[in-house]
Amino acid sequence: MAESAVRIGLVLPDVLGTYGDSGNAVVLRQRLRWRGVPADVVAIHYGDPVPDCLDVYLLGGGEDEAQALAAGHLREHPGLRRAAARGAVVFGVCAGLQVLGTSFVSGDGKRHEGLGLLDVDTAPGRRRAVGEIVADSGAGPLTGFENHLGVTTVGPGSSPLGRVRTGTGNGDGTDGAVTGHVLATYLHGPALARNPALADLLIGWVTGSPPPDLPLPEVDELRRERLRAARRGARR
Numbered sequence: 257m258a259e260s261a262v263r264i265g266l267v268l269p270d271v272l273g274t275y276g277d278s279g280n281a282v283v284l285r286q287r288l289r290w291r292g293v294p295a296d297v298v299a300i301h302y303g304d305p306v307p308d309c310l311d312v313y314l315l316g317g318g319e320d321e322a323q324a325l326a327a328g329h330l331r332e333h334p335g336l337r338r339a340a341a342r343g344a345v346v347f348g349v350c351a352g353l354q355v356l357g358t359s360f361v362s363g364d365g366k367r368h369e370g371l372g373l374l375d376v377d378t379a380p381g382r383r384r385a386v387g388e389i390v391a392d393s394g395a396g397p398l399t400g401f402e403n404h405l406g407v408t409t410v411g412p413g414s415s416p417l418g419r420v421r422t423g424t425g426n427g428d429g430t431d432g433a434v435t436g437h438v439l440a441t442y443l444h445g446p447a448l449a450r451n452p453a454l455a456d457l458l459i460g461w462v463t464g465s466p467p468p469d470l471p472l473p474e475v476d477e478l479r480r481e482r483l484r485a486a487r488r489g490a491r492r
């Protein structure tokens with residue numbers, strides 16, 4: 257690992273950052289620092305050029321109009337696409353997932369082009385998916401909160417991130433998508449606070465090897481509490 261700090265790009269938090277998704281940047285930075293790896297967050301705002309030299313790029317959720325603006329901005333400023341092409345880690349949540357895909361149709365029926373970093377297409381579903389979600393994944397059971405209208409189809413160029421146990425996710429029993437080091441999910445939370453194994457998967461991709469264990473009893477307790485809440489929600 258180079259001695260220089262890991263640079264975490266918080267992509268358009270002013271348009272993509274519902275439900276505290278910007279917290280994913282804080283979690284990644286802190287989990288790196290606790291392992292002795294210096295890390296900084298670089299916020300890229302709407303209207304800013306998008307640097308292609310960062311190590312990780314994080315995209316959060318957003319309303320339809322905001323996410324259309326974000327997709328337009330990121331297509332016009334190709335830094336994120338260039339970075340992904342050289343293997344930078346990209347993590348998207350909800351609108352972030354949809355924007356990273358090939359295309360998405362907003363609630364008003366308008367089709368928007370995405371960045372094409374994931375082989376997913378999104379169209380409005382019949383009703384909003386709102387509530388706690390649990391999905392089994394290679395990083396263990398993931399817990400989160402979802403609130404979206406979009407239904408996402410994963411094509412052959414990506415794999416689903418997880419299989420939904422409680423909740424909706426993509427809408428076909430799966431959640432999210434992964435291609436190489438580009439990974440996205442419908443889980444808010446922030447997802448990386450509620451799912452430390454997912455945060456450490458991304459960290460391993462950035463540093464080149466899985467990070468050492470980090471015992472944090474309060475995080476384990478939060479996970480147990482949220483899994484119980486999701487089970488209670490599923491029974492209602």
Ligand SMILES: NC(=O)CC[C@H](N)C(=O)O
Pocket residue numbers: 274316317318319320323349350351352403404405406407
């Ligand atoms: N929470 C979100 O990011 C919502 C994403 C998108 N606007 C949808 O409703 O599907």
